[in-house]
Amino acid sequence: xxxxxxxxxxxxxxxxxxxxxxxxxxxxxxxxxxxxxxxxxxxxxxxxxxxxxxxxxxxxxxxxxxxxxxxxxxxxxxxxxxxxxxxxxxxxxxxxxxxxxxxxxxxxxxxxxxxxxxxxxxxxxxxxxxxxxxxxxxxxxxxxx
Numbered sequence: 001x002x003x004x005x006x007x008x009x010x011x012x013x014x015x016x017x018x019x020x021x022x023x024x025x026x027x028x029x030x031x032x033x034x035x036x037x038x039x040x041x042x043x044x045x046x047x048x049x050x051x052x053x054x055x056x057x058x059x060x061x062x063x064x065x066x067x068x069x070x071x072x073x074x075x076x077x078x079x080x081x082x083x084x085x086x087x088x089x090x091x092x093x094x095x096x097x098x099x100x101x102x103x104x105x106x107x108x109x110x111x112x113x114x115x116x117x118x119x120x121x122x123x124x125x126x127x128x129x130x131x132x133x134x135x136x137x138x139x140x141x142x143x144x145x
Contacts, residue, residue, distance in 0.1 A: 001036065001037065001038045001130050001131070001134065002036075002037050002038065002073040002074065002114070003037070003038045003039075003040060003071065003072045003073050004032050004037045004038070004039050004040065004072055004073065004074050004075065004076045004102075005039075005040045005065075005068065005069045005072040005074075005075045005076070005090070005094070005099075006025060006028050006029055006032065006039050006040065006041040006043075006044075006075075006076050006078065007075050007076065007077045007078065007087050007090045007091065007094075007101075008021065008024055008025045008028055008043070008077070008078030008079075008081075008087070008104075009021045009024070009078075009081050009082060009083075009084040009086075009087065010022075010025070010043040010047065010052065010084070010086065011052065011084060011086070020081065021081065022044070024078055024080065024081060025041055025043060025044050025078070026044065028041070028076055028078045028104050029041045029044065031076075031104070031107060032076060032107070035107060035108065035111055036111075036126075036130075037111075039076070040068050040069070040071075040072055042061065042064065042065040042068055043061075043065070043086075046061040046064060046065065047061065062086060062089065065090070066089070066090070066093055069090055069093055069094060069099070070093070070097060070099075072099060073099070073100075074094075074099060074100040074101070074102055074110070075090065075091065075094045075099055075100065075101045075102065076102055076104050076107060077091060077101050077102065077103055077104060078104040079103060079104070080104070080105075
């Protein structure tokens with residue numbers, strides 16, 4: 001299963017804009033899951049234990065997110081509401097590391113391209129089998145510990 005880093009705005013000037021940004025990040029995460037991709041969306045969960053309004057805590061969260069990004073196969077950039085400063089950093093890191101950055105609206109097209117290029121099967125049945133294999137590997141590894 002491919003891993004995708006979800007890159008979308010988080011910070012906002014108003015409460016309504018903030019709610020919109022969270023909803024959008026959740027929508028992108030769901031889209032990735034339904035496409036058979038394992039999404040990494042750090043701004044949805046790191047902000048549950050770090051305060052993004054405190055400069056030091058934001059820096060810790062951004063650094064952790066950047067490390068997570070390095071382990072992803074590609075980045076899904078949700079640009080519908082613009083590109084924030086944090087997104088610019090994430091996109092720059094992806095470009096520096098040679099990680100594809102895909103416009104969220106082009107996800108299906110990108111995955112079709114990857115399927116042709118890498119001969120990856122994306123059928124629903126194959127996604128289920130892949131998830132089952134991942135779970136079996138996970139449980140096998142943890143039973144040994």
